[in-house]
Amino acid sequence: MTEHTKPTLPDDCWHSIGVWSKGVPRCPRLDEVTHCQNCDVFHTASLKAYERALPEDYRLEWTKVLAGNKEEVVSDARSVIVFRIGDEWVAIATGLCKEISRMMKIHRLPHNRSQILKGVVNNGGEIRICFSLGNLLGIAKASQVFGDGIHAAYARMIVMDVAGRRYVFPVSEIRGLYHYREADRGPLPNTVSASSASYMKGVIKWDGLNIGCLDETLLTSQLERSIR
Amino acid sequence: MLFMQFVIGDDRYLLEAKDIIEIVPYANLKRIPKAPPYVAGLLNYRGDTVPVIDICYLMGDKLCELKLSSRIALVNYKNDTGESTCIGLLIEHLTETVRFNEDDFSDSGVNLNDNSYLGKVIIDNDCIVQLVDIRKVIPEEAYGILFK
Known part of the structure; x- marks a missing residue:
């Protein structure tokens, strides 16, 4: 203007x-x-x-x-919540996220040797399974410091609802909501490790970040298998 | 209900928002020689030719000034046969939307003639605000000129 x-x-x-x-x-x-x-x-x-x-x-x-012609309204826009685990930026469909909460105390389960199942949490009086998305995707701990004096990086927990079943997982930081068009989602680069690539639909770019889009159906089926 | 408010002189008037397609700035218009002064000109709106009527002139007897607050309200105008056309209304001080309850309006008590565009009134902040009927604000003779 x-x-x-x-x-x-x-x-x-x-x-x-x-x-x-x-x-x-x-x-x-x-x-x-x-x-x-x-x-x-x-x-x-x-x-x-x-x-x-x-x-x-x-x-x-x-x-x-x-x-001139009126700009067309994007109709195939998808809404995702973008968050960080370790050094990696990941996105999940907004519709699946029921809640983003502060870190809740994780109660460990006895005799649990799984790296993926972390335990259970008390989410508003309901007992929910808490798992490590980072371990499931094979993401290592952050190698650099995120956040500065003005914008600190706060760890949060995401409560996810897939077909009526709720799971909780911790993330290093929530970036925010983002809308992208289906056509703007690119394929995964070959360098992505095989374990995490199998749960990703593709990569979107936002604000200079490469964000992996989670495929929730693949994710939950693997999750169900690993915590049984 | 949502209304678009405008000011003529010191008085506030309302247009029903449901008839409005878009509010745009006072863009360049193609003048029409020999047309009555209330026909401000023709607007190229998304490739269509839309006649623009100067509401300031019709209601306030002076041409609309070239100001940022003077805007064109593009409205859906339905004629008697139910056909819908887009026309532009050039209005000064067209800057605010307001919400009023439809039931809070009352009759003004003054009826200039049966076909007056001035409608019901409502009192807001001690001011009397009057509803303007888009369908009646354009004079009969304009139909002959614009919608043949």
Whole structure:
């Protein structure tokens, strides 16, 4: 979009006493509205920004936009939750994730020698099986430090629901929700180890990251076998 | 119900949002020589020619100013035979959407003529806000010019 000259507003209280001010005094209205964005003074002032002359280049740009075809809405978009295990970025269909919670205490099971089955957790009063997705995929512990002073990496647990059965697994960090198109999912590179490749549908790229998309049917069938 | 609000003079008016396809900035229009002043021109909208009516002129007797707040509301206009056409309404201060309960509207008590586009009123923040009927805002003679 075209750059516009900043509107001149006589009283920008949000800079002097509002949330964008550096010190005291603080606006008494903030107690009620929490943030200047919810305040009608800010709202009225924002409308004044529209009461400016229409820039000619902006008008020309929009004339062109309106004359062209409307951008089509992506209909085959898939939603995934992206998370990290060790050094690897992995994605799972959003519909399968029932909950993302803080780390829960894992109760170990006696005589359990499985690397994949970690134990059980108390998830809101229900006992759920907790497994290690990292061990199932053959992912080693992280070799580098993730997160910095501003954005720390927090370990979380994902509660997954596959056909009514719920499983819990810990992850090193949740990155967020991402939408991709089926056509944008590439094949797995040959360098991926055979054990983890067998559970992946393909690779998507987001924000400079290569993310492996989990195939939930393959994953759960293997999971069921390994924890039995 | 959702409404699009605009201002003429000091007064606030409402358009029903369900008739609106899209709100776009005041783009360049092809003028039509000798057309009445309320016909602002023709807009190339996604490859279709859409007539644009100046609501400011129809309601406020002055041409719509070239401002960022002056926008074109593209609306689905249904004629008497039920045929739907897209027309553009050029309106100043078309910047806000508001929600009102349909039952809270009351009759204005002033009826200029049977075919007036001015509809029911509602009181919001001590101000009287009036509903505008898109179907009636365009003068009869305009149909002859625009939708032949």
